[in-house]
Amino acid sequence: MSGFIPHTTREVEEMLSFLGLSSIEDLFNSIPASIRLAKGDLNLPNGASEPDVLNAIEGFANSNRPVTNNLVCFAGGGAYDHDISSATKALASRSEFVTAYTPYQPEVAQGVLQALFEYQTLVSRLSGLPIANASLYDGASALVEAINLCAAQNKNHVIWMSQGINPSFRTVVDTFAAGTGHEIIQVPLKKGLTDWTSTTGGPPGTMIIGYPNYLGIVEDLNPTIHFAVANDIRVIIVYDPLAMALLKSPGAVGADVAVAEGQAFGTGLNFGGPYVGLFSTKNEYVRLLPGRLVGETVDANGQKGYVTTLRTREQDIRREKASSNVCTNQTLIAITAAIQLSWLGKSGIKELARRCYAGTEYLKKQLKESGHAYSQFTDAPTVREFAIRTPIAVETVVERMLEEGYLAGIPLRSGFEDSDVDGSLLVSVTEKRTAKEIEEFVNALQRVAK
């Protein structure tokens, strides 16, 4: 047989004869003949050899224009162009991690389980909340699950969501709310800050705010938290995990649930996936935690070991009563994050965040000094990205900047009621951007505006 099927013709015959069958097709006699396909009926190209397939895939790759020295990346918005340590790449591609299944037999899955236990600890520290799960699909799905947790906890389906949340995340929230029946009320921004006062109606069950928000702005969360506490409202904070090296954690600020996109820690841009959704919450909500949770225990000899735990929350046991249907998660990306965070370490993550901050501030300064063609949208404090207003249509700017060799940023076009935000450009600076690149980026912006 072909490809990765090891059987020789003789072995297939022996196996069939052992089963008392004369042909391999006889195995499928329970399928109605009227719908059975014959071999070759699928209208697909013929199979191809390994080098031919790789050539074909390379053809797709060659039709893209990836981020390189000739396309310098100033785009962020949840997907950041960071350096990844060689150690992270090497360890995260070890086949024991890559080709393992979900740790259903913990005695032979201590590698994945312990790595996830370490990941959970790191997410707990980043978010300042004691319980972190073993990962969710992505930032958007983590937010959906956070909403489901809060609504299940207080039986209140009214959700106020700041438009300072990634607009893609917000559309995902709306998609899934069609099933759960949550009433999602989007709260507009005013000068880049969430304007809760614009929302009418009684207090909601849950409020969602970005930290920093999608425009990169560090909003003052204290009024939000005070309002929430006074009205017994759950608070979900959607945070940038790298910024937590500089800012007070969501837990310290007062979040009930904190969620994030974890791509920044060791995962490449990868055209948006697979990334990893970070999810953490308070102890009292552990019974409502979505996804898998790894816990420490002991074996029959009293030696330390790890298992997936509180399994009775999960869909395979609770079935229709489960508050989440998540089964597979993003284990490999979670382990990758744990490795990259450990490589960065205590001083490294602070240095990384400060470098992103300094680069962003340097870009702001260069823009200010260059004249008025491009202006910063607001002077509000930011960590690693900010929005600018463009004198000509933002899409035109982005297209022309491609010719100059830059991925200029993300046009903010839909999902913002604030007319100041709509049509602006979200730019981001990572530790990879040199002073020269930033200066030339600003020069190029000046050129394309003419």
Added chain:
Amino acid sequence: MNQISQSGGRASSIPLMDGHSSEPTIFELSVPGRTAASFRTTGVPVKDPSETIPALALRDDDLDMPEVSERDLVAHFTRLTHRQYSVDLGAYPLGSCTMKYNPKFADVAAVMPGLTNVHPNQPESTIQGWLELMVTLETYFSEITGMAGATLQPSAGAQGELTGLLIMRAYHKDLGRQRKNVIIPDSAHGTNPASVTLSGYHPVTVKSGPNGLVDLEALRSHLDEDTAGIMLTNPNTLGLFEKEILEISRAVHDVGGLLYYDGANLNAVMGVVRPGDMGFDIVHSNLHKTFATPHGGGGPGSGPVAVSQRMLDFLPGPKPAAVGTNPNGTTRYGFVQPSKSIGRIHSFHGNSMVFVRALAYMMYYGGEGLTEVAQAAVLNANWLRERISGSYPTAYDGICMHEFVVSASQIKKETGMRGLDIAKKLLEFGFHSPTVYFPLVVDEALMFEPTETESLQTLQALAEALQQIADMSRTDEGKVEIHKAPTQTPVTRLDEARAARTLIPTFDVSASINVKQ
């Protein structure tokens, strides 16, 4: 079959030396002041965050991350990998999980810089290759499933299920129908009823007949104008093909319901029969099962959903599509929004790098090859089923598809050994265990799915190991040994009850968390 060939499927589960010392956590390996980090020279002037960020928002302390050298980091995670079973190490006959070999060329495909170094928000003119790749994968997937179009956004099977059910809901709503129920067989995966609840429908369980298949009459009694649809896995989780699928399909369609195909078991019938031809309207598949993308210890997966013609307008968006012709005559690709789209499912476009691997796999096999994959998967399952049937009778008789379920209830009655004991003992023979205690409709279930990539020699070795365990279970000495198993693995049997009772979910928990039921 008196071959002299040896099995390639047995892994040694004995760690390199001294199997019973634990690996410290990365936190215990930390030494204050140590770091592995290294940064490039940028010439960007240093600026203190306190210059612009209010003091109230800034943290007072340093974020506490591990402090290790790169050498210690590499050693730690490498030692962890030595405590981990994987497909690359040996056979993984975990039922319903399709743990086939993950071809290495797909690893090469998935690290091509022209694919990896692409930002998800890049302008369409710069991502023509990605868009074409996604459209191509959607086309392959639609052809394999017999559907009209697909979305690649869902990150895993469960998210695919929910996506499919939301499409079902939008379809009925568009026709002005108030439907309430989704029917699910009692043998279904647990994700099915959980997904139904999250889609706003009410799950109605229909009991399997004595042959393990959907009881058509029982099904009919549940069908009415409240029926939104039915979720079926075919072959079902017992590894049996629903022979009456055409009658089931007609009955459901007759009341205006839709058929949802849980493609977790697609490996059994790929290129042999298509869900669309069976009458299904919505199909999800797990690329990390059928299409050999690695499972990563529990993800990332990918759970694309394909639909029939009448459901195309409801697919999630934005969706990659051919949108025109370039001046040089080539096809131009872009994102489009289906007219009645349920909306976005993923932060960006889905688990993109998984698409690359799955497409590479499909291109490698082609149509005929994919049929052979299903044939060999079913052949292997049947050979193993027949070979171990003396000691491990199947729950339901006859030819199975790609997997089969045996019941250890007879062994339990005779010897006191449970399915779990057998599974644990098998680990010591260098094989991963089958799935235990699923599906729920079989007492002491052990579910085997050998997949097509295991050789006859490996199946023989697996069968012999199972036979040895059955023989051992009949002696007092053997019973003691099986009860203790595994003893040669990095840890022995773990106290799962204790983990749930006294929760320690992070290294930072000084006293375990009280978990109230």
